Amino acid sequence: MTGASHYLLVLYIKEQQQSPPIPPGEIADTVGKSPAAATEMLQRLDSKGLVSHEPYNGATLTCEGRTTATDLHERYVTLSWFFRDVLGLDTYEQEAMQLAGAVSADVTDRLTSLLLSEEEPE
Known part of the structure; x- marks a missing residue:
């Protein structure tokens, strides 16, 4: 970041x-x-x-x-979620903090879609 x-x-x-x-x-x-x-x-x-x-x-x-910080926070939350639930990282918050400013909104939108689709019951 x-x-x-x-x-x-x-x-x-x-x-x-x-x-x-x-x-x-x-x-x-x-x-x-x-x-x-x-x-x-x-x-x-x-x-x-x-x-x-x-x-x-x-x-x-x-x-x-x-406005800028709200966007960064949304990216941070999505990345934290991905790092915790998919990658199983213990340091998910620190990793998300480091990358939130470097990841585009498109990437976090796609991650959110992916994470939400994994939560839906089959």
């Missing part, structure tokens, strides 16, 4: 768990980067209009950022 995609997905998930803004240290811990690196990425995402970043307070997804 690209750095930007990873940060957007993490922000999306964190915003579902707690009220924004999400502190930069918490974001840094989750993405496995230093606080300085996280702040730099949040500033870049802010300049692109994807997040609203307030130094020391944290970051909040903008409407455009939320």
Whole structure:
């Protein structure tokens, strides 16, 4: 996953768990980067209009950022499902997090169709 995609997905998930803004240290811990690196990425995402970043307070997804992050989250959920149920990976969430930004919507749509067809009773 690209750095930007990873940060957007993490922000999306964190915003579902707690009220924004999400502190930069918490974001840094989750993405496995230093606080300085996280702040730099949040500033870049802010300049692109994807997040609203307030130094020391944290970051909040903008409407455009939320739209992008929602799409990434859907891909993440589908990949997690596939890695867990089909491949039997113990690290399915980490694997899905790494690939969510690299897989097209077409691929995840096809995976979803495949997974749903496997669930239907014969």
